[in-house]
Amino acid sequence: MRYLFLVTLALGICACSRPHESTEEARPAPAEAPPPKADPRPVIAVFGDSISAGYGLQAGQSFPDDMQKQLDKWHVVNLGISGDTTEQGVARIDTATSLHPAIVILELGGNDGLRGMPVTSTRSNLDQMIVAFQNAGAKVVLAGMTLPPNYGLDYIRDFQNIYQDLAAKYHVTLIPFLMADIVTKDLRYIQADGIHPTAQGSEIIAGTVLKAIHPLLAADTRR
Numbered sequence: 001m002r003y004l005f006l007v008t009l010a011l012g013i014c015a016c017s018r019p020h021e022s023t024e025e026a027r028p029a030p031a032e033a034p035p036p037k038a039d040p041r042p043v044i045a046v047f048g049d050s051i052s053a054g055y056g057l058q059a060g061q062s063f064p065d066d067m068q069k070q071l072d073k074w075h076v077v078n079l080g081i082s083g084d085t086t087e088q089g090v091a092r093i094d095t096a097t098s099l100h101p102a103i104v105i106l107e108l109g110g111n112d113g114l115r116g117m118p119v120t121s122t123r124s125n126l127d128q129m130i131v132a133f134q135n136a137g138a139k140v141v142l143a144g145m146t147l148p149p150n151y152g153l154d155y156i157r158d159f160q161n162i163y164q165d166l167a168a169k170y171h172v173t174l175i176p177f178l179m180a181d182i183v184t185k186d187l188r189y190i191q192a193d194g195i196h197p198t199a200q201g202s203e204i205i206a207g208t209v210l211k212a213i214h215p216l217l218a219a220d221t222r223r
Contacts, residue, residue, distance in 0.1 A: 041073060041074050041075040042073075042074055042075065042101075043074070043075050043077055043099050043100065043101040043102060044067070044071070044075070044076045044101060044102065044103045044104075044105065045077045045079055045099055045101040045104045045105070046063075046064040046067075046076065046080060046105045046107065047079045047080075047093075047104055047105065048081075048105070048106070049082060049083065049084045049107065049110060049111055050081075050082035050083065050195075050196060051063070051107060051178065051197065052064060052078060052107050053080035053082045054202065055082045056191050056193065057196075057198075057199055061199040061202055062078060062080065063197070063202040063203070063209065064105075064206075065078070066202055066205075067206045067210060070206070070210060071217075074102075077099060077101070079095060083111060084111065085108070085111045085112050085125075086112050086121070086122050086129070087112075087121070087125055089125065090125050090128050097132060100136065100137065101133070101136070101138045102139065103140075103141065103213060103217075103220075104133045104139070104140050104141065105141045106126070106129060106133070106140055106142050106143060107178060108126065108129070109145055109159075109162065109163070110145040113146075113147045113155075114147065119155070119158045119159055122159070122162055123165070123166065126142075126162060126163075126166055130170050130172060139172070139216050140170070140172040141172065141173040141174075141209070141212055141216070142166060142172050142173065142174050142175070143178040144160065144163035144174060144175060144176045144178065145177065145178060145179075146159070146160055163176065173212055173216065175208065175209065175212050178205060178209075179197065179205065180208070181205070182201040182204050182205060188200070189201030
């Protein structure tokens with residue numbers, strides 16, 4: 001029954017003028033504000049789709065935001081884009097690797113499955129992303145998803161096996177079903193669209209992810 005709730009996922013230039021000649025002493029130019037300091041904390045990048053982006057929620061209510069509230073010594077960067085497929089994730093992977101993340105939560109694939117894309121393509125795209133993140137020095141946490149039963153047992157099995165197989169192949173941490181802890185009979189943690197987590201649901205998902213990455217946080221020596 002819990003899979004019935006997963007259906008389609010949503011997607012100054014300064015003008016300068018030549019000063020007039022004047023006998024008056026020119027005023028000193030105002031001091032420029034110093035550039036903002038870079039956050040020195042190690043980065044956790046959440047690379048995903050609408051579940052990460054916080055679709056339907058107010059600013060600050062996504063599960064990466066909830067993670068940040070509990071991780072003072074880490075900088076959680078939300079790179080979730082609603083509607084993204086794994087192919088689109090591959091196309092923008094440089095935006096994540098350029099941050100030199102210590103940990104990446106890879107939360108993509110759900111939109112592939114809901115669109116009935118070939119599992120071979122989804123597997124290949126996720127494979128490329130895991131390799132790219134690991135080559136960039138990041139530890140990867142693979143957040144799995146599942147599909148509604150009308151997609152057929154064979155397709156659902158093959159889709160779920162993507163996450164299990166890649167986690168085993170690359171020895172990465174696996175969350176088999178990211179939303180498992182918010183699927184209840186009364187659906188109180190799911191928005192009215194039947195797809196996305198509520199603010200409370202996002203808090204629970206943050207807890208699910210934090211539990212999965214706890215060994216990685218403890219093992220990182222850059223803090």
